[in-house]
Amino acid sequence: MRLLKFFGWSIVAVFCGLLLSLSGAFLYLSPGLPSVEALRSIQLQIPLRVYSSDDKLIAEFGEMRRTPIRFADIPPNFINALLSAEDDNFANHYGVDPSSLMRAATQLIKSGHIQSGGSTITMQVAKNFFLTSERSFSRKTTEILLALQIERQLTKDEILELYVNKIYLGNRAYGIEAAAQVYYGKSIRDVSLAQMAMIAGLPKAPSRFNPLANPARSKERRDWILGRMYKLGKISEADYTAAINEPLNASYHVPTPEVNAPYIAEMARAEMVGRYGSDAYTEGFRVTTTVPSNLQEMANTALHEGLMTYDQRHGYRGPESRLPGKTREAWASELTKQRTISSLEPAIVTQVDKAGLQVLTRTGEEHVAWDTMKWARPFLNTNSMGPNPRQPADVAQVGDLIRVQRQKDNSLKFSQIPQAQGALVSLDPQNGAIRSLVGGFAFEQSNYNRAMQAKRQPGSSFKPFVYSAALDNGYTAASLVNDAPIVFVDEYLDKVWRPKNDTNTFLGPIRLREALYKSRNLVSIRLLQAMGVGKTIDYITRFGFNKQDLPPNLSLALGTATLTPMEIATGWSTFANGGYKISPYIIDKIESRNGDTLFVANPPTVPQGGSATDGIAAPNTESFTVNAAPVAGEAAGSPAVPQAPAVAERIVDARTTYILNSMLQDVIKLGTGRRALAMGRSDIAGKTGTTNESKDAWFSGYNADYVTTVWTGFDQPESLGRREFGGTVALPIWMNYMSAALKDKPPHVQPEPEGLLSLRVDPVSGRAASPSTPGAYFELFKAEDTPPSVNELGNGVVPGSPLPADEQAPIDLF
DSSP states (O other): OHHHHHHHHHHHHHHHHHHHHHHHHHHHHGGGSOOGGGGGGOOOOBOEEEEOTTSOEEEEEOSSBOOOOOGGGSOHHHHHHHHHHHOTTTTTSSSOOHHHHHHHHHHHHHHSSOSOOOOOHHHHHHHHHHOOOOOOHHHHHHHHHHHHHHHHHSOHHHHHHHHHHHOBOSTTBBSHHHHHHHHHSSOTTTSOHHHHHHHHTTTTOTTTTOTTTOHHHHHHHHHHHHHHHHHTTSSOHHHHHHHHTSOOOOOOOOOOOSSOOHHHHHHHHHHHHHHHGGGGGTBOOEEEESOOHHHHHHHHHHHHHHHHHHHHHTOBOOOSEEOTTOOHHHHHHHHHTOOOBTTEEEEEEEEEETTEEEEEETTEEEEEEGGGGTTOOBEEETTEEOOOOSSGGGTOOTTEEEEEEEOTTSOEEEEOOOSSEEEEEEEOTTTOBEEEEEOSSOTTTOOOOHHHHOOBOOGGGGHHHHHHHHHTTTOOTTOEEEEOOEEEEETTTTEEEOOOOTTSOOOEEEEHHHHHHTTOHHHHHHHHHHHOHHHHHHHHGGGTOOGGGSOSSGGGGGTOSOBOHHHHHHHHHHHHHTSEEOOOBOEEEEEOTTSOEEEEOOOOBOOTTSSOSTTOOOOOSOEEEOSSOOOTTSOSOOOOEEEOOOBOEEOSOHHHHHHHHHHHHHHHHTSTTGGGGGGOOSSOEEEEEEOGGGOEEEEEEEOSSOEEEEEEEOSSOOOOOTTOOIIIIIHHHHHHHHHHHTTTOOOOOOOOOSSEEEEEEOTTTOSBOOTTSTTOEEEEEETTOOOGGGOOOTTSOOTTSOOOGGGGSOEEEO
């Protein structure tokens, strides 16, 4: 009896001593303890997420994968699994569980070192949010004191919500929602009981119990937790049995983009970093872009197929490498080192027969049919190929590392990675919204965004800017200009420039309309010469071009400026919208982690009725913008405030763009863009462009809905081939995209502005004609323009008058 009393008083004494020690520690440490109230406003790191305009995920950026979840959305079975594993007395203690601490102390006495800290979930919250992972008695004391404070100021539900959203659970997953997505590819609300138990077992040691790295140990931990749940009465025997027998089916899941738009994602990321700095990656911003997912996929397909078609037109360059005599294991190992480029998978030829190839892919042995290989004539250079292959052995041999493309029926098609590159950018000409953009054949191959960064010569696709200047400076579509040889001699440098037309033919006096759709170089040069290079450059810069990119000489008329596809598309938007200047933009809206709107784009927009018929909506009557750029120490983003809608600036007379639009429509009907007639649309206009030696091939075109520019060429400029032009390489890509984008859309053209006249004109003289004049046609004129016979050209030719005979010979200008 005395012994029992002794032990009883001893326990009381120890307990009182512990209370006195904690009280003393509290008095000593409390001035330096952090405020628990800060937990209510804690900002967990959440990655940046970028979405299409129709809310499909494009990309996620950030070191930590985290998706916070509210306590009300956490499944009760997960709460039970977590508490069974980490703190089964959580509902009853006040932040500290003496029995857990006693177990930890006993382990320390027996082993001589700390094995477990005896921490409750509340203590882990204190450590995770305020303390380091240092193992010391002073840190443990601070942890206990903080836990006691947390329990006094927060509810149990609030503590659990903080815990499940903060904890690290392996593979860059922070929080249970992220863990469920990483290991099972679905929300924590949708995983099974066994999967919940597996996730609940991770906080103890995310690496040791990781189901991907240590499946056996992970299953052991999972089953122990299920057993604890059953023992504590949290699940039934049937649930326990079913969960125990469920196989460990975890696998690595990364956030899968719903839209393949890596160049768009990178543009949005860069802009967000420019706005918010490094906070862009951690503040949980949700960015909505201007890009609809369907248009982006159409652009991807068009550029991919167009470059593949061009590439195969020039033959097969051979395997990427040869690995003969290797074992199957060595081949399989080599495949793991190769990346899929766009849709082109790596494969190694294991057998060649008359029916085709047997190849090893990452999924096993598969067949490539001979019919898919018949295009593969040996590549010699861009202008020539070897003979047609007669059998598969003429194309490939065992051990070849090749590329294959998986078809819709899962069969494989023989292929290769194109060396030529391309870019496509499509804008809404009414406000500058980027509707699709592809910066190259494959982002995996090169993240260089050619649509935004590649400055190349646009060739004849630049001529409409010169023609616009002419139409705004007294010329008409019926003005006659001499398409005849011309020679420029620099007597100081002893250089001679003899510009020529693509066909090296000359047509003599020719109307501007015909000169544009036939892309006559000599006419463009004479126009520029007559107007003056400096004056014309000043005019052209209004389209948004930098003056330093425009050469101050007559070669400008042939498109020798160095411009990006985005700059060309932006300039062409003025032709498509009736004369207004727009600025391209990619971010439509930015929202905070809490769903507050921080920014809504308010681009300068073409006034309603200013450019098109029914179908163009009026500008928004209310828009938003960020209050101010974030600065260091301030919250990354403030709620947006209303801002008045912006109206686009008119930079070209509407009558000029209307006349030019009809001329560019003739490029489709009669000129170098005739291939686009296959689209069967009456509302499209455009222009091809090909530079010297076919080093760059372009097509720019539009209707009132979309303006789209396509560029193709090699990153290191070289010829695409003697018979390759804008109309053979770039135009098919443009047609593929625009046909899909405009499918089921009614014709959408500019409305005819006031102040235009339609007069009958003699195509030979350019003079006003009577109805009986042979070949007479109706031409558009501005009301103040008299028939074109009054407009003089710089070389002395009067439009509408016959050319002197001596002016049809070459002219030397000094």
